[in-house]
Amino acid sequence: MENFTFYSPTFFDFGRGTEKDTGKLVKRFGGSKVLLHYGGGSIKKSGLYDRVIASLKAEGVDFVELGGVKPNPRSGLVYEGIELARKEKVDFVLAVGGGSVIDSSKAIAAGVCYDGDFIEFYRSRIVVEEALPVGVVLTIAAAGSEGSPNTVITDEETKIKSGATGEVLRPAFAIMNPELTFTLDPYQTAAGATDIMIHICERYFSNTPECTTTDRLCEALLKTMAYETPRVIQKPDDYEARANIMWAGMVAHNNICGVGREQDWASHHLEHELSALYDVTHGAGLAVIAPAWMKHCVATHPEKFIPFATEVWGVPFDSINPMQTALEGIKRFRDFLDSIGMPASFSQIGAKKDDIPVMVDRIFAKKKTEGHYIELTKEDVTSIYNMVADA
């Protein structure tokens, strides 16, 4: 285990009806004038918008609003948000939505406090040192951004989707009401679940030895997701299953599953190229990429795929042929993704085999290898993309 720091100071307010606490929590964490940031009309249709506004008004919290965040959030709206926030002198950004809204809110919160162009945080990986506090009312279990210090934005100028980070970007509070996720369709639900599971896998597939505590925690969450996701696909208003998934999604990404070790993140980076080019739902893109990444890696580096198979997917250990155990684990994961309706190939997400060289070039524009469990070369990445382009 390597030395690490872990700091997750977000206040989590979890359960039925918790959005009524929005105004109180904004005040508790220093907000007096809020930029209310959200996506399309769904929060208006569901009544959530009205409940949040009522809660802010009840506490005398002033606000301005900016809707219109799209999945794979864009830099353009962030510039708009920064300008509005400065003009209106807001001191708090309230994200009402999912990962895209939260990530866009974090970008605005950082940009407001920064003299330069906010996009530098993403282009040059400068760590964000100062930001307005961000609060969250979460509407989808997926990105884990409600508990993480990370944000991902698509740079509209370069079409590159990339991340920025900074401990100050951890939300001050996150309101997590599982009921707000009842209306998600099965595809969005399954894509969210996939995102959660891959957040865990990116941390689990590590060469740092002797991280038994975090390994067991990773397996625990993966097992939970494997159990709860089909229940929710079956019954979208199953409160208990929605609740377990929502909480697992936070724990999967606040880094308690990643401390003390090298992490991988190749699957995310390969997927980001798909999202940037074809506007694929992130989790669906991951469903295509991650099992292919696994199939590529297991051949030369099967070690971690064995407990993945036995502990998560209940595969009996084959001591005569351990590789068989490892392969069976990957197969069960792929079967699981199929069973919840997630895609397995380029054709299912509108991606094109011809674009592979472009995607590969973009991944390697600033680095020589990708990922850590195996340090992938251009050839490796090309081969992973080809595996699913041909599927």
Place this chain on the structure above:
Amino acid sequence: MENFTFYSPTFFDFGRGTEKDTGKLVKRFGGSKVLLHYGGGSIKKSGLYDRVIASLKAEGVDFVELGGVKPNPRSGLVYEGIELARKEKVDFVLAVGGGSVIDSSKAIAAGVCYDGDFIEFYRSRIVVEEALPVGVVLTIAAAGSEGSPNTVITDEETKIKSGATGEVLRPAFAIMNPELTFTLDPYQTAAGATDIMIHICERYFSNTPECTTTDRLCEALLKTMAYETPRVIQKPDDYEARANIMWAGMVAHNNICGVGREQDWASHHLEHELSALYDVTHGAGLAVIAPAWMKHCVATHPEKFIPFATEVWGVPFDSINPMQTALEGIKRFRDFLDSIGMPASFSQIGAKKDDIPVMVDRIFAKKKTEGHYIELTKEDVTSIYNMVADA
């Protein structure tokens, strides 16, 4: 799952040599004059005391000191600490030690800010609303107080050992260097491990249905402890095993394993009476009580003992006789405790059967039932004590 809030804002600085960060972290979290609180001479003998002082001095942090904390920390020293802290106008309490030192530090931190007698927090269970910030340099993996909002003190006037709580008592930071635990003897190490495991069990044995995420997290940590503890008993300077235990000990008690459900805590309360009367090491007392509590409960309420057996202890599920599975899990846990040298009976910890009525009366002085997985009556508690008094 019930509604809950979860807030664990402690900054954890984990790994080799991290005590060098003490001064910087005290300053980061607002300390300029520190009450340095510790136990006996062990931190002086090991050189830790000197390293902490050097780190404080390097950052220009002023300090006064108060040593002498004993296991099962006493109210008397807390009064002394409060007086000293007020006289010297300290603005930060730094605990260098284990659970007893941290709990004593929390009591002082709360007492300094309170006009009344600090012991009221413990006697009357008033929630602590204001306290000086507390920092921790941890020297034993056990109590989990480094990440919890709780403190337990023995009231020297009444001889009652009881707890107080308040979100402000969560430490501002906790420095966790597993090397600092190399010198613990096997008994203290095993008692610490037992305490960690029972912190998980108190949360795991719950009637609140459908907490799959937290259930799997509990099992993950219990498995980790079952794997790592014998390694450390075998090889006290096994850094990796010490590290996994130390981190598991924090996660076991910052309540991530308890959110959203009713918790039990009967074993702790039955043990507190042993500690208060005989000054037993807390973890050793728990090793006597918890398996007896399990044997008592399994007879009428075996449900949760089945995954405890299958998921934690690898007992194959006996579908013809599930009770056999449940009983085998408890047996394996008891065998495990025996294997790490933990006691199983009153005679091994110097407790007396004749005192059982006194202990029972004290437990039920202010309540009619004890615990929640089964609401124990006086007769139940007497029977649990008798089971180990006769052992």
